[in-house]
Amino acid sequence: MDWYWLVIGGWMATQFALIALKLLLAGDKVLTFSSNTQMTARDFLKEGLITLAPLAAGIALNFVRDKFFPMGTFAIGQGELRHSSTEVIRTVLIAGFAVSIVTSVVLSWFS
Structure with a gap:
């Protein structure tokens, strides 16, 4: 910002x-x-x-x-730590968002 x-x-x-x-x-x-x-x-x-x-x-x-989902810049050797600390959160966010969209599309087609 x-x-x-x-x-x-x-x-x-x-x-x-x-x-x-x-x-x-x-x-x-x-x-x-x-x-x-x-x-x-x-x-x-x-x-x-x-x-x-x-x-x-x-x-x-x-x-x-x-x-x-930070930009791809990081200190050398810190990539694994950076990715492991937010990997679970990223997976949950993406999976939750995908499930939400698929559910809303399916329900709108069959409602």
Whole structure:
């Protein structure tokens, strides 16, 4: 992670937190966006969180990838230790992900 993403991410997180706090405090007040579009502040906040869910999932998946599947650089003689310490975790992650995808595909075809 570089400084650019740290600053931009911090700024965006602060802005989102302040907007979310304002919407939570608004509660059940009706927000009007046009003459025929109205929703409560809580519904608007829920939709915003649902919209940002893929972004959060992508960030989490990138973090897991970087943590358990590091780049191929290592000190000479440390390769075996590096691979043995995360081999089980990598196997479980890949197997779990594969089983999840296969299960969802099979169930969607036969449901």
